[in-house]
Amino acid sequence: MTTAEDHILRMRSITKTFPGVKALSDVTLQVRRGEIHGICGENGAGKSTLMKVLSGVYPDSSFDGDITFDGEQVRFGSISDSEDRGIVIIHQELALVPHLSIAENIFLGNEQGAGGLVDWHRTNAAAAELLAEVGLDENPVTPVGRLGVGKQQLVEIAKALSKNVKLLILDEPTAALNDDDSEHLLGLIRNLRETGVTCIIISHKLGEIASISDAVTVIRDGTTIETMRTDEEPDQQALTARIIHGMVGREMGSMYPDRDVEIGEEVFRLIDWHVGHPEQRDRTVVDGASLHVRAGEVVGIAGLMGAGRTELAMSVFGRSYGRDISGTVEMHGKPVTIRGVSDAIDHGIAYVSEDRKTYGLNLIDDIRRNISAASLTKLATAGWVNANEEIAVAQEYRGSLNIKAPSVLSTVGQLSGGNQQKVVLSKWLYTEPELLILDEPTRGVDVGAKQEIYTIINRLAADGKAILVISSELPEVLGVCDRVYALSSGRITGEMAAADATQEGLMELMTKETD
Amino acid sequence: MAGTSNILELLTRNLRQSGIYIAFVFIVLLFTALTGGTLLSPGNLTNLVLQYSYILILAIGMVMIIVAGHIDLSVGSVVALTGAVAAVVTISNGLPWWLGVVAALATGALVGVWQGFWVAVVGIPAFIVSLAGMLIFRGLTYLTLDNVSLSPFPSEYQFIAGGFFNGLLGGPGYDVFTLVLAAAAALAFAYKEWRARSRKIQYRQPVEALWLFVLKVLAVGAVLMAFAWQLANSRGMPFVLLILAALVLIYAFVTQQTVFGRHIYAMGGNLQAAKLSGVKTKRVNFLLFVNMGVLAAVAGIVYSSRMNGAQPGAGEMFELDAIAAAFIGGAAVTGGVGRVQGAIVGGLIMAVMSNGMQIMGIDQSTQSVVRGVVLVLAVAFDVWSKKRAGTAS
Numbered sequence: 001m002t003t004a005e006d007h008i009l010r011m012r013s014i015t016k017t018f019p020g021v022k023a024l025s026d027v028t029l030q031v032r033r034g035e036i037h038g039i040c041g042e043n044g045a046g047k048s049t050l051m052k053v054l055s056g057v058y059p060d061s062s063f064d065g066d067i068t069f070d071g072e073q074v075r076f077g078s079i080s081d082s083e084d085r086g087i088v089i090i091h092q093e094l095a096l097v098p099h100l101s102i103a104e105n106i107f108l109g110n111e112q113g114a115g116g117l118v119d120w121h122r123t124n125a126a127a128a129e130l131l132a133e134v135g136l137d138e139n140p141v142t143p144v145g146r147l148g149v150g151k152q153q154l155v156e157i158a159k160a161l162s163k164n165v166k167l168l169i170l171d172e173p174t175a176a177l178n179d180d181d182s183e184h185l186l187g188l189i190r191n192l193r194e195t196g197v198t199c200i201i202i203s204h205k206l207g208e209i210a211s212i213s214d215a216v217t218v219i220r221d222g223t224t225i226e227t228m229r230t231d232e233e234p235d236q237q238a239l240t241a242r243i244i245h246g247m248v249g250r251e252m253g254s255m256y257p258d259r260d261v262e263i264g265e266e267v268f269r270l271i272d273w274h275v276g277h278p279e280q281r282d283r284t285v286v287d288g289a290s291l292h293v294r295a296g297e298v299v300g301i302a303g304l305m306g307a308g309r310t311e312l313a314m315s316v317f318g319r320s321y322g323r324d325i326s327g328t329v330e331m332h333g334k335p336v337t338i339r340g341v342s343d344a345i346d347h348g349i350a351y352v353s354e355d356r357k358t359y360g361l362n363l364i365d366d367i368r369r370n371i372s373a374a375s376l377t378k379l380a381t382a383g384w385v386n387a388n389e390e391i392a393v394a395q396e397y398r399g400s401l402n403i404k405a406p407s408v409l410s411t412v413g414q415l416s417g418g419n420q421q422k423v424v425l426s427k428w429l430y431t432e433p434e435l436l437i438l439d440e441p442t443r444g445v446d447v448g449a450k451q452e453i454y455t456i457i458n459r460l461a462a463d464g465k466a467i468l469v470i471s472s473e474l475p476e477v478l479g480v481c482d483r484v485y486a487l488s489s490g491r492i493t494g495e496m497a498a499a500d501a502t503q504e505g506l507m508e509l510m511t512k513e514t515d
Numbered sequence: 516m517a518g519t520s521n522i523l524e525l526l527t528r529n530l531r532q533s534g535i536y537i538a539f540v541f542i543v544l545l546f547t548a549l550t551g552g553t554l555l556s557p558g559n560l561t562n563l564v565l566q567y568s569y570i571l572i573l574a575i576g577m578v579m580i581i582v583a584g585h586i587d588l589s590v591g592s593v594v595a596l597t598g599a600v601a602a603v604v605t606i607s608n609g610l611p612w613w614l615g616v617v618a619a620l621a622t623g624a625l626v627g628v629w630q631g632f633w634v635a636v637v638g639i640p641a642f643i644v645s646l647a648g649m650l651i652f653r654g655l656t657y658l659t660l661d662n663v664s665l666s667p668f669p670s671e672y673q674f675i676a677g678g679f680f681n682g683l684l685g686g687p688g689y690d691v692f693t694l695v696l697a698a699a700a701a702l703a704f705a706y707k708e709w710r711a712r713s714r715k716i717q718y719r720q721p722v723e724a725l726w727l728f729v730l731k732v733l734a735v736g737a738v739l740m741a742f743a744w745q746l747a748n749s750r751g752m753p754f755v756l757l758i759l760a761a762l763v764l765i766y767a768f769v770t771q772q773t774v775f776g777r778h779i780y781a782m783g784g785n786l787q788a789a790k791l792s793g794v795k796t797k798r799v800n801f802l803l804f805v806n807m808g809v810l811a812a813v814a815g816i817v818y819s820s821r822m823n824g825a826q827p828g829a830g831e832m833f834e835l836d837a838i839a840a841a842f843i844g845g846a847a848v849t850g851g852v853g854r855v856q857g858a859i860v861g862g863l864i865m866a867v868m869s870n871g872m873q874i875m876g877i878d879q880s881t882q883s884v885v886r887g888v889v890l891v892l893a894v895a896f897d898v899w900s901k902k903r904a905g906t907a908s
Contacts, residue, residue, distance in 0.1 A: 320791060342793035351791065359791050362784030364851050373781055374792040376774045383773045391718045407721075427792070 007068075008033040008198050009054075009167060014065035016049055016058065023049045024063070024222045031167070031215075036189060036199045038213035040206065040243050043305050043472040046222040047202050051169055055089040056082040070166065086166030090156045092175060092306075098145030103127035105144050106159045130158040134188055149280065150181030157188065168192065169200045174208060175306040176283075186212050204304040206511045210239045218246035225249070241504070244511075248474055248503035256479030257451070259458040263482065264295035266333060267466035268349075268435040273327035275308070275315040275490075285311045285322060287490040293435060293466040298457060300477040300498070301470045302506050303487035309470045310354055312487070313437045317351040318344040331434065345374060350433035352424050354440035354470070360424040363413035367405055368394035370412050371426045378430075397426035402452060418449025425456065436460060439470045454480055474503040488512045534896065535845050539860050539867075546871030553874050554867065557749035560742065565676060565821060567866035568755045569594065569814040571859055573837035574844070575766050576810035578858035581841050582770075582783045583803055584850030585634065585641035589626075589648030590837055593811035594830030595656040597622050598819030602665040605672060606825075612672040616816055623812025624805055626652060631804035635797045641804075649834070657827045666824025674754060676821035681751025689744070690751040697743030700760075701736035708732055755817055762813070766855045779803065783850030839886070840865055843893040864889070 009031040016024040024046045031037045041047045052058050054067065056076030067074050069085055076082045079089075096105050103124045112126060113119040127140035136154040138147065144155060153173060160168050170189070174182040189199055189212065203209050209216060210230065216239075218225040225246040233239040269292040277283035285308045293299045303309040314321035316329060318341035328335050331347050338344045344351075353359035361370055371394045372379055379385050379393070394408035401422045405415055412423055421441065428436060438457070442450040457480055461467055471477045477484055478498050486494040486509035494509040547554045573590050580587050597619040605615035626648070633644040667673070683692040708728070715722045722728070746752060770776035778799045781789040790796055814833070819825050844861025846853030865886060872882045 317791070318793075340793075340795070341791055342795065345793045353791065358785075359787050362781055362788055362851065364784050364847075365780065369777065369780075373777075373789070373794075376777055380774045383775060385772055385774055385777060387772065388714060388718075395718070 006033045007031060008070055010068040011050070011054065012066050012068075014050065014053055014063060014067075016053055016063040022222060024053070027065070027219070027222070027224050029217055029224065030227065031198060031200060034193060034196055034198055035214040036193055036201060036212055038209040038216040039200060039202045039219060040204075040209060040216060040247055041219035042247055042474070045219045045247070047219055048171065049222075050219065051089060051171065051200070051202065054082070055079055055087055055169065083163055086164055087169070088160040088163055088165045088167070089169040090153075090160060090171065090173065092172040094149075094152050094156055096144045096152055096155060099143055101141045101143055102131070102138060102147075102155055102158075103140035105155055106130060106140075106162050108159075110162065126162070127158070130161055133161060134158045135184070148181070149176045150178070150185070153177065153181070153185060154188070157192075165197055167198045167200065169202075171202045172204065172306065173201065174203065174205060182208070204306070204511060205513060206240045206243055207236070207513055209243070210236045216243060218243055220247060220249070244504050244507045248507055256476075257455050257458055259298075259461060261296045261458075261461045263297045264464060266292055266294050267331065268293045268468075269328075269330040269333070270316065271328040271330065273312065273315070273329075274325065275311055275322035276324035278321065278323050285490050286315065289327075289487070289490070289492050291485050291492065291495075293468055295434075295464045295466055296461050297483065298461050298467045298469060298481045300481035300484040301468065301487055302472070302474065302477045302484055302510055303470070304472055304510055307487045307510065308490040309472075309487055310439055311490075313351055313439055313468070313470060314353075316344075317341065317349060317437065320351075345431050345433075348432070348434035349437070350374075350428035350431050350435070351437045352421075352428055352439060352441060354443055356420055356424050360427075361412050361420060364411065366409045366411055367398065367403065367415075367423055368408040370423050371397055371408075371430055374427050375430050393430060394426075397430065401426055401429075401456060416449075417444040418452070421445055421449065421453065422456075425453070429460075433465065435466045435468065437468045437470070440472070441469065442471075442473075442476065474506055477506070478503065486510050486512075534900070535843070535857055535860050535864075538893075539864055542864055542867055546867055546874075550871055550874045554871050555745065557745040559870070559874070560745045561749040561753060563866060563870050564746075564753050564756050564759075566870070567862065568676070568759050569818045569821070570833060570836045570840065570866070571759055571862045572762060572810055572814040572817065573833060574840035574858040574862045575762055575855055576807040577834075577837040578841040578844065578846050578853045578855055579766070579770060579779055580641070580803055580807055581838070581846045582850060582853045583779045583800065584783045584786065585800070585803070586838065587630070587641060587645045587648075587804070587807050588834050589630065589645040589652055590807065590811045590814070591830040591833035591835075592649050592652035592656065593623060593626050593808060594815040594818055594833055595825075595827065596626070596652045596659065597812040597815030598822075598825040598829055599656045599659040599665075599827070601672070601816060601819055602668070602825035603659055605669055606665045606667070612669045615668075615672060616675075619816050620809060620812045623808040623810070623815065625808070626811070627805035627808025628801075630808065631801035634804055635800035656829075660825060660827050662827060664824055664826045666822075668820060668823055672820055673823055674820075675758075676755050676817045677823070678754040679751040680754065680757075686747070689747040691747075693743050693747040693752040694740070696752060697739050701739045704735055704739075705732045755821075758813070758817070762810075763855060763859055770855055775799065775802070780851060783847075783852070785851075836862070836865060839890045842897070843890060845897065847897065848894065861893075 007030050011027065011029040014024050014027040027050060029050065039047050053063050056079045059077045060075035074085060097108065106127050107123055111118050112123040124140045131138060131140060134154045134157050136151055136158065138151065144152060147155065173185055177185065186208065192199060201209065201213065213230055215227055215229050217227040228242060230239060233242065271290050273286055273289045274284060275286035277285050289312055301309055311321050315325050318338055319325055320341060329338060330336065336347050338347060357363060362373065368391055372390050376385060379390050391408060397403065398405065398408055403419050403422045405419060412420060415423065441453055445453065457467060469477065469480055478501060481498045484496055484498050484501055484506065485492050486506055488510050493512045553559055577587060577590065600622045601615035601619040604610050604618045605612055630644050630648055633639045634641045680692055681690045684695060685691055712722050712728060770779065778789065778794045781792065781794055782796055782799060786796065818829060822829065840862035841853060841858045843864055844853065844857030846858065868886060868889065869882060872885065
């Protein structure tokens with residue numbers, strides 16, 4: 001049996017460490033020639049890191065383990081090394097230049113011509129052939145920006161084909177596509193298999209993975225859990241269940257401190273909330289979400305990447321995301337109008353972003369000024385900031401949240417992730433919010449600081465704050481929250497008390513394909 | 516426990532801030548030596564103040580614009596336009612001098628409203644808006660003046676840039692009033708520094724050793740008094756120096772101690788984070804440009820007063836001197852970093868270099884090359900020290 005196996009790719013004992021974090025630990029991945037191989041795992045499980053190792057984004061010297069491709073051991077120093085071998089990766093965020101034509105994009109970096117001159121006839125003719133191959137009926141001179149996401153995805157694939165691809169890696173290819181486009185894309189991937197191209201497909205849509213793949217590898221916490229052949233498990237439901245079990249089957253430790261809080265009156269309610277995509281007019285990112293949070297209650301929103309979690313939160317927080325927003329926000333049972341961020345802050349809403357470096361902190365400034373940034377008016381008389389009071393406030397939060405820094409005048413950019421997160425938390429706590437939205441509060445934070453952050457959440461709940469936690473880490477959601485909403489493709493697909501919920505049950509709701 | 520830091524630590528900890536003062540002292544010493552002491556003579560020091568005051572006024576507004584992450588290329592044209600308006604009001608129409616001042620300031624504010632609208636409300640990059648402004652306001656200057664120069668201004672108007680307070684308190688051959696003012700300023704500086712130091716101790720922040728602190732205050736006091744002594748031995752206290760001093764104090768305060776000032780730094784440091792912290796970024800941007808317009812008008816008044824007339828070609832290249840002053844003074848190209856005090860010292864470095872080279876009889880073309888090289892080196896130093904500090908990019 002083993003002799004018949006022809007593996008195009010073997011990754012053995014891959015271990016990759018970032019400062020302070022072991023992202024991959026002894027991962028093994030074997031892909032047979034000409035198959036479609038699915039990779040599943042929670043956010044942060046290590047899928048993307050593994051693919052970056054494979055495609056040479058992380059050079060050979062930066063990880064341990066070895067890669068055999070097409071029968072030869074390979075060492076990639078950069079992406080172009082892996083592309084020369086026929087490995088092409090298509091990222092979720094498409095890497096196309098919108099103002100250039102389809103043909104120009106396909107041959108970007110691989111221009112058709114000689115002596116530094118581009119042969120446009122050859123370029124466009126070759127592009128037209130590739131477009132026919134992927135079933136895209138467009139003129140090659142059309143600017144890519146005029147195409148929808150689905151068609152852009154096909155251009156990416158045509159680009160991959162132009163490089164004589166042997167192994168095509170697709171990262172969440174259907175996350176941004178509607179059903180028709182997804183169907184077309186999956187059909188195309190099947191056709192590619194017929195022509196001998198091997199595909200690795202990373203997706204959160206488990207139904208899709210189960211139906212298209214020949215084999216599925218599940219990754220969790222940076223290690224391979226198992227690789228299953230789909231023909232061994234003909235029942236799709238059973239297969240999906242097995243994948244889910246592999247994705248979440250982790251022991252729940254005593255990470256999560258107990259909380260004993262009397263839950264009070266309703267503080268926040270969102271009714272029939274719709275948010276449109278800021279650029280793509282026909283796309284709805286949040287579709288009729290309704291939810292509520294009470295005083296002293298910690299409510300989770302569980303959703304995978306692309307489900308619309310952050311978009312939901314940011315659209316509520318002063319319309320910081322999206323267009324054509326509709327729906328009602330109620331605070332203490334009364335509808336409120338929120339036109340901008342300062343309105344939201346005035347109404348007692350605070351939002352701690354998942355991406356603290358981009359949205360949360362001024363990294364070149366000190367702790368003190370980052371903490372006061374959202375409440376300067378509170379510190380000021382007639383526009384004059386009371387600098388003594390400001391330092392006192394910062395000292396207080398440094399003490400109560402245990403921010404480890406030489407002084408409150410230390411530059412925030414030099415702190416560790418956990419301490420940066422505590423600075424952002426301090427900033428929002430100082431606005432004295434009634435509703436605190438925490439978006440991935442423990443992302444990029446080490447284990448010790450995670451536990452501290454959970455303790456802070458408990459303390460806030462005990463103070464009667466309403467807390468909304470957005471997370472894709474299921475143990476975190478279940479460990480920290482009283483009640484959980486599942487979000488999938490912009491819709492709330494379920495609500496349950498955390499005590500009754502299981503990781504499997506939640507994952508099923510989070511991967512539910514709505515139509 | 517709050518530690519005291521030694522001199523080396525003090526200098527290296529914030530090389531970016533202290534480096535500029537060291538460079539300034541070095542350049543002053545260099546040109547004093549090269550000019551055989553003429554640079555620091557009473558007559559030349561007075562001249563230096565009069566000749567570069569308007570650039571320094573522009574630099575104050577410019578550093579704020581740069582900290583917020585913008586640039587303003589139009590200020591030279593605005594200097595010309597506001598001077599022209601003042602000239603038309605007072606010279607062509609014979610109205611009182613103060614009406615000319617008010618008209619110029621109002622014009623500057625209007626210019627700011629125009630540019631602020633395009634930058635803040637419409638969202639066009641300031642580089643483009645002010646490049647257009649550079650053309651528009653230069654053209655308007657020609658139209659306002661009908662292509663001719665106007666002069667002379669009423670004597671009160673001339674006093675703004677050319678007037679001196681001398682002999683108010685008498686003095687045997689030197690002006691006592693100037694010395695009294697300088698002494699008061701030195702005392703105020705000492706008091707402010709002492710308060711800041713004791714506050715830092717109270718909040719357990721590291722401070723420099725006491726002897727170092729005393730040395731610093733004495734050094735600044737000595738420089739101030741020496742400077743005043745030279746002025747007192749020339750024509751006394753220039754009125755324009757008082758205007759400049761007041762502006763520096765006001766804007767140092769506004770940028771460091773007020774909500775508005777903090778919002779500028781927050782926006783320059785991380786625009787997204789500032790927005791999500793409730794900073795009304797449009798409003799701040801708009802006000803910044805209005806402020807720049809008004810400061811450009813002040814510079815326009817001072818310049819036209821000094822020239823005792825308005826010329827259509829006035830103020831050309833002033834924007835570059837003001838921008839250079841801000842960058843030499845430690846402002847970061849990426850925004851978020853920079854101080855009014857730094858921009859003033861940066862402007863003074865440019866002023867001392869130009870003035871020194873003029874005294875030495877070096878021709879314009881060589882001066883231009885030297886100034887350009889210094890600008891590049893100053894920003895290179897900034898980039899280099901940022902890399903060295905290893906702060907997040």
